[in-house]
Amino acid sequence: NAGVMQNPRHLVRRRGQEARLRCSPMKGHSHVYWYRQLPEEGLKFMVYLQKENIIDESGMPKERFSAEFPKEGPSILRIQQVVRGDSAAYFCASSPWTENTEAFFGQGTRLTVV
Amino acid sequence: AQTVTQSQPEMSVQEAETVTLSCTYDTSESDYYLFWYKQPPSRQMILVIRQEAYKQQNATENRFSVNFQKAAKSFSLKISDSQLGDAAMYFCASKEGKIIFGKGTRLHILP
Numbered sequence: 171n172a173g174v175m176q177n178p179r180h181l182v183r184r185r186g187q188e189a190r191l192r193c194s195p196m197k198g199h200s201h202v203y204w205y206r207q208l209p210e211e212g213l214k215f216m217v218y219l220q221k222e223n224i225i226d227e228s229g230m231p232k233e234r235f236s237a238e239f240p241k242e243g244p245s246i247l248r249i250q251q252v253v254r255g256d257s258a259a260y261f262c263a264s265s266p267w268t269e270n271t272e273a274f275f276g277q278g279t280r281l282t283v284v
Numbered sequence: 285a286q287t288v289t290q291s292q293p294e295m296s297v298q299e300a301e302t303v304t305l306s307c308t309y310d311t312s313e314s315d316y317y318l319f320w321y322k323q324p325p326s327r328q329m330i331l332v333i334r335q336e337a338y339k340q341q342n343a344t345e346n347r348f349s350v351n352f353q354k355a356a357k358s359f360s361l362k363i364s365d366s367q368l369g370d371a372a373m374y375f376c377a378s379k380e381g382k383i384i385f386g387k388g389t390r391l392h393i394l395p
Contacts, residue, residue, distance in 0.1 A: 203383060212375060212387040213329075226382045259327060263383070272319055273383055275329035 172196070174264050175244075176276035183283050189249040189256070191279045195264030201225075202245040203273055204237055205261045213261060219245060252283045286311055288378050290386035297366045298394050304351075305361045305389045307376030314338075316380040318352070320361045323373040323388075332374070335359065368393050 175194040183189050195202050200221050205213040215229040219239040230237065234252075239245040249256055259280050263273035287310045297303035309318065320332040335343045335352050343350050347367075351360045363370055371393045376386040 205385075213385045215382055215384055218382040228382075261329065263329070272317070272331050272334050273379070274331075275321075277326075277328055 174199075174262060174274050174276035176260075176262050176279050178279060179277065181279055181281050183252050183281065185253060185283055186251050189252050189281055189283075191247040191249075191260050191262075191281070193245040193247070193262030193264075193276060195245065195262075196274055198266060199264035199274075200267050201265045201273075202239050203263045203265075204245075204247050205263070207259045207261060207278070216247070249281075252281075254283050257281055257283045286378060286380060286382070286384045288376050288384050288386040290376055290389050292389045293387070294390045294392065296392040296394055297363075299366055299368060301366055302362060302364045303366055303391065305363075305374055305376075305391070307359045307361070307386060309357050309359060309376070309378045311357070311378060311380055313380040316378055318350075318359045319377045319379065319383075320348070320350070320359075321375045321377060321385075322370075323375065324371070329375075333361065363391075366393050368395065 177192050202219045204216040207213050217230050217237045218226040234250045236248045259278045261278045263275045265273045289308045316337045318335045322330045322332050333343050333345045333348050342352050347364045349362045373388045373390050375388045377383050
């Protein structure tokens with residue numbers, strides 16, 4: 171059973187471009203969480219999704235950011251018109267259908283905006 | 285509101301000694317989970333230990349144990365016989381649906 175897979179591991183984008191970060195949860199997991207981590211800081215919650223449904227997006231910036239978790243395929247975190255301040259490590263985690271279990275993390279995608 | 289507070293940005297402990305990392309949280313739920321995660325320099329998030337809020341018994345995993353004080357909303361992590369490989373950032377987290385993390389404590393192990 172492969173772990174949570176995130177790709178790419180590193181992504182460089184110029185200001186104004188779009189960034190797409192992918193997360194394949196562990197097999198059988200139907201819950202996905204996205205977090206952003208700035209250097210020397212903690213993980214900031216962004217969004218919590220179930221398949222085809224956004225459960226909680228209270229941590230998502232109102233503009234330029236969106237997330238989806240389709241019935242088939244990986245979860246996608248999309249950042250439009252990136253700015254330098256979007257540079258960070260983005261982590262995805264997944265957990266099974268039973269809500270109150272631990273989440274398993276991917277290795278993160280480091281986004282650099284130049 | 286769901287919040288997690290770690291008041292110790294950094295801690296140091298001598299190898300083989302014991303150290304306790306502090307965490308307090310706030311929640312309006314009666315059913316929730318608490319976790320400690322470790323993040324070494326590789327940045328991989330690794331689960332150290334978990335505690336179900338409805339269980340009174342403190343969780344233990346080998347050298348790691350917690351002191352869970354539900355009424356005080358306190359959830360500290362004790363690391364016994366500290367090893368060099370324990371050096372990392374440690375994050376306390378609460379889960380009631382979404383998972384919220386504290387800002388972390390950087391643990392240094394002194395040889």
